[in-house]
Amino acid sequence: MTTAPHTAALRVPFRLRALAALPFALAAVTYVALLAVWSDRLPDPLATHFSYGGEADGFTGRAAFTAVGAALLLTLGAGWTVLVRRGALWGAWLTAGLTGTLLVLVVHDNLDAADPADVVSPLSHLAVAAAAGAALALAGHALSRLVPPEEHEGAGPAVHPDAPRLDLGAGELAGWSRATASAPLTALGLLFLAGGAVAVLLGPWPLLLIALAVAVPGLALARIRVSVDRHGLTVRSTLTPRPRVHVPLDDITAADVRPVDALREFGGWGYRVRAHRSGVVLRSGEALVVRRGNGREFAVTVPDARTAAALLNTLVERRGRL
Template sequence: MEQKHGPSGPAEGETMTHDTTEPSGPARTRARLRGSGPWAALPFLLALAGYAVALALWWERLPDPVATHFSGVDGRADGWTSRTGTAVTGVVLLVVAGAVWTAFVRRPALAGAWATAGFLGALPALMLRANLDATGPDPATLPLGHLVAGAAVAGLAALAGWAVGRLVVEEERPGAPAPEGEPYERLPLGPGEVAGWSRHTGSAALTVLGAGLVLAGPVVLTAGWWPVAPLLVAVGAAGLGLARVRVTADRRGLTVAPAVTGRPRVRIPLDEIEGADARDVRAVAGFGGWGYRVRAHRTALVLRSGEALVVRRAGGREFAVTVPDARTAAALLNTLAARHGKV
């Protein structure tokens, strides 16, 4: 039987807040950009806009089918796709790659995001240009020099991403811990009383991203890019697996597991918990996106922005998971851990 108790604290209608204002000083005097996610998405949006413009301008000059695979140093065509299929594939690749980078990128990797966008934007455009005014698929060629040109565009984009990354500041902390010397909030339980807390929580962003990747697999496969298709499906399936989880706090400690499969799961026993509290987090600005995030001395499962349960482990490491009613779960874990002499 599961009991659920609310911790003592602010009256109804009040909320607990934590000051996450960054300190002022010389280090903050120059302009800064907030969060990696939007700046990882920007180059893919620009590449997508450029690809759409190229399609609009050259559509009537493209043969049907379009040469989409080339081999040899001279780049002779040996594979073709319908004109509509070519357009859809280019858009899907940019959208999927942009979504993945936006969801998982951190500031040091922004150069990689921009380089990827530069290459995926340049190469399809060069391929379309090679097909212009061809009377059939055979005359189209894509010499090796075009790949070099695509790599050069990627290099320039990487430099731009590196410059943008120098201006990005991220909130490494999901909130402020309990003030030093102030005890963690606890849930009142009698000496022989036991209690458990459990909630399902999900992520619309991970659901959409995972479903998009899974659906993109067959589309990319029909275009002849068979090595990419299984990767897209595998990554999408993993994202869907993490899109909805069950968070449980009980005598075993904290358990976070996928709601459908139950594996893989994260379990933190009570004897490893030094304290728990609830904090407010922002998925993009605070963690760079959604999913399982790894930071120095900190890991998190970020499914949305908002309330998160943060557990401080032995050695100072922290684990966070975004879940409603995190304050009750934190107070219960503190009470149960106190029985083990940890809090």
Template sequence: MKSALRSAPPSDGSARTWLAAVPFVVVIVVFAGIYMGVADRLPDPLATHFRDERADGFSSVPGFLTASLALLLALGSVFGLLIHLRVPAPDVPWLIAGCYFTSAELGYVFCGTLLANADASDASAVREPWWQLPVGLGVALFAGALGRLLAGAAPPWPRRAPGATSRLDVPAGTTAGWSRTISSPPLIVLGVLLLGAGLVVGILAGWFPAAGLLFGGAVVLPLASVRVTVDRRGLALSPTLLPGRFRLRRIPVDRIAEAGSRRIACFAEFGGWGYRIRSGASGLVLRSGEGVVVRLTNGREFAVTVDDAATAAALLNTYADRAQARQGG
């Protein structure tokens, strides 16, 4: 019997897409309303960047309005497209929560910038109090929680029985290999946005404040597309954007006790995308869906989401059996 207290999720991709678009639309309307109310009281240029409460970056009014609206529209479109394409994956409610968090954080910053500049005769005299940062974060967290509540519960992936493992029939004395590439559109978008924002901040406000954004983009992009390889040596993960010898992770076959395949939910099991570590397990999860789960000889698990995971797991089990036979002999 279904609980009457549980929120019902939107029934299809269109409903979820509109739910994700709502906060961006609200922020754009509020931003436009505030601008109309203070337009004749703004200096030109505006103070748009602050350090130690003092203005140290400036932009023209048209430039600030164009950049702000373009960023809100771009992020709203990207989030909406990702949610529309990924329904009914279990991580969609968290994507919607991310929409509300992101739109609220940006809206607070953009609207706050207009209000801080209102009635200032000189943009260099504008001040941004330190408490604006925690207040803005609190507003964004509240909005994210609201978005998660409105998104409701997503249907869980069906899971394969833990003991359902298999082997490939590879004749003794011969070897076989398996390889697939897995990419994460959200991480690709995030990496590109971080690099783009870093370049914009670097040009407008200096490269020192942009260093964190550029570093974040440089870290995220190599994780956004990875080649997963299984051969007689074990399991290897290699970023497709870096030289072939670079490895994110290699698990030798003699450290593998058993491998299996099942559906993996990014947020429910690992709390998000990317290289994740939690108690008793770690993994590279770039999407929710089919994945290889390797149980190591030390009792820990390693998971990687990838297509054709059953074949990869079966081949790993074949090589693990051979390694155990050699050690036993």
């Protein structure tokens, strides 16, 4: 038996969408303006790709680079504007700061270059871009306080009568914990880790960064432990202290068991975010799904999910009687 279907919608304030779009608009305007102001000091084509040592090994026409860079910023901005949530506004500002800074630094590296093949882009530029992204992330986090929380409409009943429950006495305490692993995430992480090793040997440092960005979180989430107790639901990596996801019991209105399709419903494996729901998805199959107070759902694929859902529903009802 499962909980009754319900419909829910989150009303995202216009102010939040505007604040999500703002850093991308500023980055795009700055990028295009600098290209225009420095046009007589820039070669054509520009050096736009660099080896591990910073030497130029790829070139793009000035007009094409202007269009591609602006399109990248505006596309990222559009995506964040549509999907942004109050608690993730910092991510929009981080993305804009990191991407915009890298584009501007590439333009700056080409200034006054007689031959684009002589342009050098030092690896330290990555640290500069990361610092700019972190600074803007802090700004985005601060600005999120200007936005009221998203309002939720159309929530269903807290716990459906047919939802699973445990026969737990009034004074009894109980907990549930289960470890599970993902073969696809392990294979993907190891594959990208091997790709990173190849990148170190061959020299294209951007490939190394991409490989590590995929391999490290992928392997961290390849084996997790899911726990349920009076504090709520916790999902943590068994290999590293982070990532860790905790949904407090006070934020849970109901729990259910549901089959999920990793690719069709979540677009892959790992920590996934979709409209009105998120989850830690290690495989297709049985998942524990909890409905939160704001109407969003959080899912985690784990064996024996029915026991976890039953315990959560019992604890939620017990909390309601206090």
